[in-house]
Amino acid sequence: MTFLHTFKTSLVGLKTHRMRSTLTILGVVIGIASIIAVVSIGSGAQELILGQIQGLGSKTIAVIPGREPSGPSDFAQIFSNSLTERDLDALKRKENVPTASRIMPVVFGSETASFGNETFRPTIFGGSDLLAQIFDLYPERGLFFTDDDVRARAEVVVIGSKVKEELFGESDAIGERIKIKGKNYRVIGILSAKGQVSFFNFDEMAMMPYTTAQQYIFGIKYFHRFIIEAQSDGVIGRTVRDIEATLRENHGITDPEKDDFFVQAQSDIASRLGTITDVLTLFLVAIAAISLAVGGIGIMNIMLVSVTERTREIGLRKALGATRRDILAQFLTEAIILTGVGGVIGILGGASISLAASIALSAFLSLGWTFSFPMSAALIGFAVSCGVGLVFGLYPARKAAGLNPIDALRYE
Amino acid sequence: MNILDMSLIEVSNLEKTYINEGVSTPALQGVSFRIEKGEFVAIMGPSGSGKSTLLHILGFLDQPTAGEYLFDGKSADEYSEEDLARIRNKRMGFVFQAFNLLPRTSILENVKLPLLYSDIPESRWRKLAQNAIEAVGLLHRIDHESSRLSGGEKQRVAIARALVLNPDVIFADEPTGNLDSKSGKVIMEILQKLHEENGHTIILITHETYTAEHAGRIITMRDGEIESDRKVEKRHEARDGFRK
Numbered sequence: 018m019t020f021l022h023t024f025k026t027s028l029v030g031l032k033t034h035r036m037r038s039t040l041t042i043l044g045v046v047i048g049i050a051s052i053i054a055v056v057s058i059g060s061g062a063q064e065l066i067l068g069q070i071q072g073l074g075s076k077t078i079a080v081i082p083g084r085e086p087s088g089p090s091d092f093a094q095i096f097s098n099s100l101t102e103r104d105l106d107a108l109k110r111k112e113n114v115p116t117a118s119r120i121m122p123v124v125f126g127s128e129t130a131s132f133g134n135e136t137f138r139p140t141i142f143g144g145s146d147l148l149a150q151i152f153d154l155y156p157e158r159g160l161f162f163t164d165d166d167v168r169a170r171a172e173v174v175v176i177g178s179k180v181k182e183e184l185f186g187e188s189d190a191i192g193e194r195i196k197i198k199g200k201n202y203r204v205i206g207i208l209s210a211k212g213q214v215s216f217f218n219f220d221e222m223a224m225m226p227y228t229t230a231q232q233y234i235f236g237i238k239y240f241h242r243f244i245i246e247a248q249s250d251g252v253i254g255r256t257v258r259d260i261e262a263t264l265r266e267n268h269g270i271t272d273p274e275k276d277d278f279f280v281q282a283q284s285d286i287a288s289r290l291g292t293i294t295d296v297l298t299l300f301l302v303a304i305a306a307i308s309l310a311v312g313g314i315g316i317m318n319i320m321l322v323s324v325t326e327r328t329r330e331i332g333l334r335k336a337l338g339a340t341r342r343d344i345l346a347q348f349l350t351e352a353i354i355l356t357g358v359g360g361v362i363g364i365l366g367g368a369s370i371s372l373a374a375s376i377a378l379s380a381f382l383s384l385g386w387t388f389s390f391p392m393s394a395a396l397i398g399f400a401v402s403c404g405v406g407l408v409f410g411l412y413p414a415r416k417a418a419g420l421n422p423i424d425a426l427r428y429e
Numbered sequence: 430m431n432i433l434d435m436s437l438i439e440v441s442n443l444e445k446t447y448i449n450e451g452v453s454t455p456a457l458q459g460v461s462f463r464i465e466k467g468e469f470v471a472i473m474g475p476s477g478s479g480k481s482t483l484l485h486i487l488g489f490l491d492q493p494t495a496g497e498y499l500f501d502g503k504s505a506d507e508y509s510e511e512d513l514a515r516i517r518n519k520r521m522g523f524v525f526q527a528f529n530l531l532p533r534t535s536i537l538e539n540v541k542l543p544l545l546y547s548d549i550p551e552s553r554w555r556k557l558a559q560n561a562i563e564a565v566g567l568l569h570r571i572d573h574e575s576s577r578l579s580g581g582e583k584q585r586v587a588i589a590r591a592l593v594l595n596p597d598v599i600f601a602d603e604p605t606g607n608l609d610s611k612s613g614k615v616i617m618e619i620l621q622k623l624h625e626e627n628g629h630t631i632i633l634i635t636h637e638t639y640t641a642e643h644a645g646r647i648i649t650m651r652d653g654e655i656e657s658d659r660k661v662e663k664r665h666e667a668r669d670g671f672r673k
Binding site: 033 | 485514515543547
């Protein structure tokens with residue numbers, strides 16, 4: 018029998034057993050599509066999370082007041098007032114922390130801002146002129162505040178795109194004054210929409226010199242954070258130790274257990290989150306493996322359930338002159354067509370599901386979600402589904418082809 | 430042995446024992462006979478007499494436990510599996526009691542099935558299939574699906590399929606067993622015509638004396654042995670009427 022005839026015979030066989038063919042293809046499609054979708058969406062989430070952490074720069078170190086939470090029941094005292102002007106001066110001294118390249122104190126909190134009849138409740142973020150460089154922020158229009166503004170407690174504000182939209186709509190905001198806590202602040206810069214960067218959403222922020230924010234908005238003398246940038250990735254550990262030593266000396270602490278602050282390196286968070294996403298990936302792989310197993314068992318069942326009917330057909334074909342090779346060629350071709358078609362549909366289906374998910378997530382959550390096609394998952398899914406299809410399509414056929422024609426013909 | 434002595438089919442001391450869950454059941458216990466080219470032989474006997482087993486062995490669908498089977502002068506043991514497939518394809522035709530057509534497939538495709546495994550070029554397939562279908566009088570329904578046919582029509586399709594490669598011998602295993610007398614008459618008529626006009630050797634299995642008497646010779650089986658082997662003195666002609 019020529020290959021063309023084998024192929025035609027297989028097609029006729031598949032058409033004749035339409036239900037069985039459809040269900041087998043479905044099994045393959047489910048196996049492959051689910052593993053692709055799951056792995057693709059999973060890796061998209063992982064990239065997004067890691068990308069956001071890295072958005073802050075791996076050299077960034079945060080000093081946070083209060084004790085580091087040691088467990089789920091241990092709440093950090095976020096608004097502890099342990100970080101002071103004196104600490105800032107000490108940290109800025111080169112002999113204390115020689116490997117720090119930038120040091121910025123931060124205060125923040127939510128306040129209502131208004132312009133005319135419009136109100137909005139942005140996060141007020143008080144920082145220094147280094148804010149722009151540390152977070153890689155450049156105003157779309159206007160300027161950022163300067164070191165002079167910080168020293169002069171200038172009543173100026175740089176607003177995020179959402180704040181601008183809520184308060185000013187389409188009209189220009191530069192030079193206008195917005196009112197926060199009874200005081201007017203001149204808008205000197207507007208940021209372009211950035212979405213979420215690390216843990217901050219700058220779109221919903223109003224940024225001003227920390228001196229101004231401390232004095233007029235929060236009425237405090239202490240800081241909520243110090244953001245410190247190390248000179249290079251290699252000196253992060255040393256920088257953290259120097260910061261800890263300096264602050265302990267300043268606070269008169271000898272026992273590190275009694276620290277009233279804690280230091281968090283961005284790289285620590287990144288690696289910690291890396292572990293989380295690794296676990297997440299493992300979890301996704303487990304789900305994918307289960308869906309693959311489900312698809313595989315589906316294929317197997319359908320193949321095995323139709324054995325009786327197919328065995329009789331094999332008996333008949335042998336009685337009419339088919340050799341064992343003819344039979345195996347036909348069933349092999351059938352299995353290849355089924356798994357091939359299922360594989361292609363599955364890959365397209367899985368890719369479309371994850372592409373649709375990435376588009377939806379980007380659109381509705383305004384996340385910078387990236388779509389990637391997981392080649393390895395596609396290959397594994399394809400290999401497993403095809404393997405199952407081939408084994409369980411061929412094994413019974415092989416057995417039946419070895420029988421006496423009459424035994425196959427009478428098979429029950 | 431003189432070449433002129435060579436029979437189409439010759440069996441001697443053929444035995445077949447089925448072993449099922451340790452219990453052995455003898456089906457054939459030393460059967461010997463010859464069938465010459467062009468004969469129309471009915472193998473008759475009650476159920477369990479071993480007649481179907483005998484037919485399956487003769488048609489290379491099953492293997493004997495002991496004894497010798499010469500097909501066309503050559504021992505069955507000397508044929509390879511491929512040879513047997515080729516003989517079943519080209520030189521034998523099968524008509525089963527249960528028809529065994531491919532479901533949801535047209536008459537034409539069913540009749541073409543043996544051609545698929547032959548070395549005849551595809552360009553001739555349609556013509557050959559049409560001739561065979563015409564011989565059983567179903568040309569007007571050539572594209573009908575086999576599942577929509579009546580029992581008699583299905584059996585005629587099966588005969589057309591058995592005929593399509595113009596085999597030396599046609600094995601018919603209770604071909605009228607599932608049919609009413611009218612359809613049975615048509616089938617017997619076709620078989621007699623194939624024998625008389627085309628010279629096909631026909632081996633027919635039946636448990637009915639009346640049906641058997643359409644053949645030229647009747648081998649009667651009982652308990653796996655040949656009870657009698659006789660010529661039919663006055664053959665029934667199916668075209669003169671057939672009853673069941």
